[in-house]
Structure formats: structure tokens, C-alpha cells
Amino acid sequence: MRKMNWLKQILTQIALVVIGFYVMVPIWGAIRLAFDGSLKSRPVEFRLFPKVFSLEPFFTVLDRPYQSVDFCQLLVNSMIVSIGAAFVALILGASLAYAFARFRFPGKKPALFVLLLAAMLPPVAFMTPLYIVLSMVQLRTTLLGLTLVYATFALPFCIWNMRAGFQSVSKELEEAAFLDGANSLQAFWHISLPLALPSITIAGLIAFLMGYSEFAMGWLFVSEAETVTLAMSIYAMVQSGNAQPWSILASMFIIMSLPIVIVFAFLQNTLLDRMLFISQKK
């Protein structure tokens, strides 16, 4: 293909700037609030840049962003819940994922359909039963309860994606292990699992993100201040209105999003495949 001529280049750049503007408007709206040290409550004037550039809001957030809870506590809660949920989903889902990837058995096709359907359900579909069951066993308001809730949301998705991971490991490798006298658990543990680990990690990452950015179910299940997560605290701060400077809220947006943005930038293609439910790339 030949190089673009300059006219085409300019037109392309104009179009890209328009899309880029659309992408940046809300992000910039948050950034310029986050670095504004002059805000006492809600913003009262239109500004493109912070009035008083300051990192103060970030320090406030990292110290004590919401009522009596400190940031570390929120972060720890978020991590316990979302990493915990990802691990529970991965560990519990592994055996079914492996069975789907490796064996033929009657009813496999309809079972896969049910799995795919379950992975497509909105979290609210599980809300009623989980609320009732967890209340009955008195786990509802605990972090363990919330971990189980998020694990339930993530489980079908994790099974589906781990299955894809196991499928990408060639069957011949395992068969070679069988010839050397390994049983199927050994073959799984020493061959399939390590080789499928990258895709399992991705599945875990997505499961983690579900818990990390969830707030609505969180507020439904949890009521005590000690068990609030980062995402939940943001929602609560929004609901409380103009009680504290908006710069704090905006800097929380940035602190919370930044790590994910970096991960996404590096893993975009793999994440896309997983979210497209693609199981094998030929």
C-alpha cells in the first residue's frame, strides 16, 4: 500500500481529534477537578484547568476519604473481596472447565449452552436467592459473604474462559504424560495447569474487576462501615452530595481507574478475546 497523501492525513487526523474530544470530555472533567485545591464543595464556575493546582485532594483521599473510614481500610476490603472472589471462582470452576475442555460426555452441548447463558446473566439475577441464603446463614453483612456473592457472579465466566485456556493446551502433551505413567490428576497438575496459566490469569483478572468496580449489590448486602469497599464508598460519596469537595471524589475516580487502565493498555487484545467468549484461535 502506498503512503497516505497529506490531504487524507489531515482529514483522518481531524476525524480522530473529534473522536478523541468525545473520549476526553468526561475524563478531563474529572482530572481538572481532581487537581483543584481551591474547591470547598461543588464547583461553582466553569474552568478548563484547575484554579489552584494541588495534589492535596489525592493526599486527602489516601488518608481519609469518607467519614471515619481510612483509605487503606477501603482498599484492603476491596482487595479481600475481589481477589477472594476471583480465587474462589477459579478454584471452584477449574474442574468443570477441565472436564469441558478435555472429555466428551453425554449432555455436553446443552450444558455448555447453560454455562454460556449463566455467564450472560446480569448480577441482579442472582441477587434474590443470594440475599436470602446468605441472610439465613448469617453471612450477609460480612466480607466473606460479599466475596461469595462476587464469586457467584464471576463463576460461569471463569469456567468458560478456563475451558478456553485448557483447550489451547494440546492433548498430545497430556497423552505423552500418560505414557510415562502419570494419572489424569498428575497430567492436569503438571502439564495442563501450568500451560494454561496465562489464560487462567486473564479470567481471574476479569473476575477481579467485576468485584473491584461493583457497588450496588455491595450496598444491598453490606451495611456496616468496616466492610465497605472502594467502589461502594465512591457511590456513597456521590449520594451524600456536596458534603465534601468534589475534588476528592474526582481524585478517587482517578486513583481507582488508573491501575486498570494500565493493565488494559497492555493486555487489550487478550482481554478482548476473553470478553468475546472466543474459545480457540485457529
Next chain:
Amino acid sequence: MVNNKKGIKLLMVFAIIIVAALAGFIRWHALTTLNVDYDEDDYLRAAQQYTTIFRTGDWDALTETNYRPEHPPLAKIVFGISLLPLPEKPLIVDRPTSAGPNQYLPRDLLRNARITSAIFGTLTAILVALVDPVGGFFLAIHAFTTKYVSQVMLEALPGFTSLLSAFAYIQWKKRKNKSVGWLILAGLFLGLTAASKYIYCVVGIAIIVDWLILAIQKKEVKKAILPILGWGAISILVFFAANPYFWVDPLGRLQETILYYASYSSTATEVNNAGYPFWQPLVYLFSTPKSWQPNSILVAVDPLITIFAILGFKSQIKKQSLYAIWVLIALSFLFIYPVKWAQYVVILTAPLCIIAGEGFNKTILSPISSWFSRMRIKKSESKAVEGNDTKKALPWLIPGITVFVAFTILPLVFGIGVSLTNFNSVSIKDGFGGGIFREVWSGLTGKVKPVETEFPFRDKEVGYIGTNAYPSTMHYLTNSGVLFFNFFWTIVSVTLQTFLGLVAALLLRQNKVFLKKGWEILFILPWAIPEMIGALMWVNVFQPVTGWLSLGISQFGSGFPFSFLNGWQNSSEMQMLVLLIAGVWYGFPFMMLAASAGLKLLPNEVYDASAMDGANGFNKFRWITWPMLLPLLIPAVIIRSIFAFNQFYLFQVFPTGQLTMAGLSYNFFNPSGFFINGQFAISAVINVITVGFLVIFVMILNKWSNASEGVTYA
């Protein structure tokens, strides 16, 4: 073979008889039980005037009589004829169009006129059944149509004649434009339609469009002009002939009518007060009038019929394009026309039901019949299926299935159980103490009868209510517009996301784009930011008073960019627009990445070949890129659609009244919410309904991506 054909014919006759009986029965029930609606008193009064003219033989008065002159007289004259056998009654009083329904009309007059209307309504269903029995069945049970053709409204007669006009045109088309008789009939019926109610003439526009498309395809446009003019002339002649009011001073009276419409649609108080958004006709198609008068409307499955019509639309275009064009033109007209009364949807329900019949055949009947024939073949084959390794799988399957059942299946089954009770936040103690199991078990085993409860449920003890909550919840979903909004949102937001994503991907795909990688990273930002935070960022932009936009406008006046969006919270169209801005922002990067991944798979050779043939950029896209990319893009579109269908956080965060089913379910559930809270059972019902819709989505996904077979893409 001959026997088979005879059998099919017999079956057809049988089906048509059933449709006729069903349509007649449902309309009879409606016409005997429906309350008097707006306008019925007006048309009955008009009919009385004609009855008097027929009785006295004062034919000159015919040219001067047309009560409610905005509508031509034919349908009113027919009502007048139906009153002839009845004893004369004093003329019904004249009231303004904005007056409420007059409940004190003479019952015998009302009944005769309604019966006349219902006869035409039933005939229309029979006509549709001639084309497609399933479509006829749909029209017979279509609740909005039933309501308005069973009242003294001007819908039934033009509905019938407009369909006849379409039929005649199609017959002419089938006979390769040779049989002029059919064309004359088509014009005749169109003229009669116009003489009953103008808006039904959309069928005429549809015929012209269909005709021109055909002529352009055959490159015989010049040849088509004369017949079109002739056909049009016939319909105009018939219109004037059937419209005695226009015999004297036709032009003046035509002008009077047009002026009336112009002023009515822009100034009438009832039109302005209604304040409907432009898509209101779609809301009607996705809802039913059942809640207006539950006892009169026996069947109310209009949304289902609309969904079948959507499913059948594409294949209907190939089969008989006129019906599809008719629906499209009628819908666009109703979008533009500022008056949005519910009865107007009747102008398109006949073709809609034909298309829905096609959709039903495509999605339900033919898969079943092909499944049967495959079963027959399978049975005849030997049972030598490849051996499976169930035994080896068992050690993995047993723990796996146990977990999956415990975490996923049981909660869903439990949810279905809750949906059969009236469990709510007041009966929470009983529910946790085993009340749900007790009630569902005794209900399902027939030990207790479903109890009667009223919504919202506030009973202290859990009670088994069977599936009673399902129909009422379904009606709530349709009548509150939530179901419609959910589908509308899915379609519009995903279409826009796909479009923008594709544009971005195509722009970046060009050779040597300056800062390519930088743009790419920038464009995936919205995807990486958690949905809730992205939504909050947009709230920060759009919030009334304190948002970025509001601040800008209050500081710099209305010259500020995008100031037209100010005050968006006051109209549902603008709310939709703002939600779309945020929703598309969040979703387009995913589509961009999917499109880029697809574009990389397209072979370069084809482009080189087309460059040699001198194809320009657009032609390359239209004939190479698009057709090759589409199959690769469809799984991504379906997955985005499922996400959009389930979208929840955006609506939870954005301060509008718009909700998806997921949001509604959450708000019904939330025991400390501001909504009708703590309705655990209703929330479960909504979730079960949602799962039902998702089954359809996943079936479509499965078909397109073969996801569950493990082979996708490339």
C-alpha cells in the same frame, strides 16, 4: 403428492375458520364490555345525522353533512347505515374534542355501530389469514387492534380497505403487471381508504415506493410512470366519489381539512398536554391496553407479536417487500406526526402481523419441523456413535457440576421458587425461617391453593401465589415502558457503538496514520474505566446546575458549545440522548477493538485486485470490507447487545427516570430503597423474565459464533 396438496388446502381452510372465529369472539367480547372511549360520541352523532338523511331521503343534505370534518365521511356514513334498523333517538350533544368520554350514549346505537366496526375488524383478520394463517391469528388477538376496531372509531373500515388495496396491488405485481383489473381494484380500495380516514393512505405511499424500487431494479422507470399515474387518478376519483361532502366546493373543503390538521397538531391542548416522545408509537407496539380495562381485553401479547415481527422482518423483505415497506413508512410517519394517539398504530398492525407470522414461521415452526425430519434420519441411522469418555470425565465432572449447581443453578431455581410467592421485606422473618420452602412445596404439590394478594405485597407471612405475579408484572413492564425502553436502548446504543467503533477502526487501519498508537490507547480508555466511574464522570459533565455544561452556559450564555443539551432532564428524548452519549462512550472501544481484530484478518490480495480494477474507497468498503467483516463482527455485536440489555450501573448512577429491567428488579428488591421497596418476589419474577429474553439472545449468539462448539472466529 396430490393428496398432500389437498391436505394443505384443507388445513388452510381450517386455519382460516379458526382465525375468523377467534377474531370474531375476541372482538365481540370487547365490543360488549369496553367502556365508551373518547370520540365515540362524536362519530355516533355523525352517524345519527346520516341515518336521518337516509330516512328522510334528503340527499342534498349529504353534501353539507360531515360532523367532525377533519375526517372524511365514508366510515361515518357506514355507521349511519348500521343505525337504520333501530328506532330514532335524540341527537347526541356536540362536545369539544378535548372533552372526556361520554358514558351516557344510547346503548342500542352504540352496539350496532360497534358491531359494524368489529365486522370489518374481523374481515381484516381473515384477509391476513389468507396470506399467512399465523399472521391472521396474531391480528385476531392483537389487543390494540381489537380495542379500536371494536369501538365506534374510524379505524376498522380503512384498515380493511387499505389491506385490500395492498392485496390487489400484490396480485397485479405477481401477474407481471399484465392484469390491469387488479390495478384498478388497488386504486379503488385506496380511494375508499382515503374517504374513510386519511392517515391510512400510508399504504398508497408504500405501494408507490415498492413499485418504484421494482422499476428501478428492472430499469423500467419510464414504463412505470404511466400506470402509477393512472392508478393514482383512479384512487383520487374514487375518493371524491365516495366523499359527498367534497362534491360541493372540493378545493375549499380540502383546504379547510389541511388547515385543521396543521392547527390541531400544533395547538390542541390535549396534544400538547400528552407530551409524548417521538418514539411513542413504538411504546404502544411494545405494550398492551390491557391495564386500561382488564376485563375487556382477553389476550394481551402485543409485545410478543412485535418481537416476532422484528425477527421476521428480513425474510419478509425477500418474500413480499410491500408489507415491510408499509410498516416502515407508517412508523416513520407516526414518528414525525406530532399527534401520538394509540389508535394510530392500527394503520400498521395488519402488515405487522403478517411479518410477525413470517417471524414465527422462521424462528419457531421451521426449526421444529427440521428438527423432526433430522430426528427421523437419525433414528434410521445405526446407533454407532463414537464412543465417549464419560468414565474418565466423571472424577472432574462430579465436583465441577456440584459447584456449578450449588452456585449457579440452585440460586436460579430458588429465584423461580421465590417468584411463585408473595415474599417481601415484611414477611422476611417467616421467609428466612423456612416459609419460602414451605409455601412453594405445598403449592407445587397442590396442598395449598394460590392465595389472593394485592400489590405491593406487604403480608407478614409468605404465601404461595402460583404464577399470578407473572401476568401483572409483564403488564407492568410493558405499560410502564420499561420493556420497550430496554429493547430500544439495546438496539440504538449498540448500533451507534458499532458505527463509531467501526469508523475509528477504519480510520486507524489506514497506512501511516500519524500518532496511530497514541490514538489507539486514548480510544480504549472508556473501556478500561469501570462503568460506574465512567457514568459518574458523565454525570459531572451533564448534571443540571452544577455540571460542567450548566456552569459553562450560565457563565458564557447560550453561545456555549452543546448548549442545546441544557435542560435535557425535562424531556424523555433528551434524556435518551444524554444517556446514549454516555453509553456509546463506554461501549464503542470494545467494538473498535473487535473491528480492528476483524480487519486484520481480511486478506490483502482482494484489495490489490480491486485497486487494479480501479475501485474507489467507498466501493472497496461496500463490496469488500463490509461483507467480509460483518460475520466477524456479529458475535461482538451480540455480546455488546447482551451487555446493553443488562446495563444497570449507568442507569443507577445517572439521575433520570429511565430504567432497564435489571434496574427495575434492583429497585423493587432494595429493602431500603425509595421505590416500591422490598418486593423480593416481584424482583424474582422480573429476573425470570429477563432470563427468558437472554435465552433468545444466547441462542442467536450460539448460532452466529458456534461458541459452545468451541470453534469461532476466522
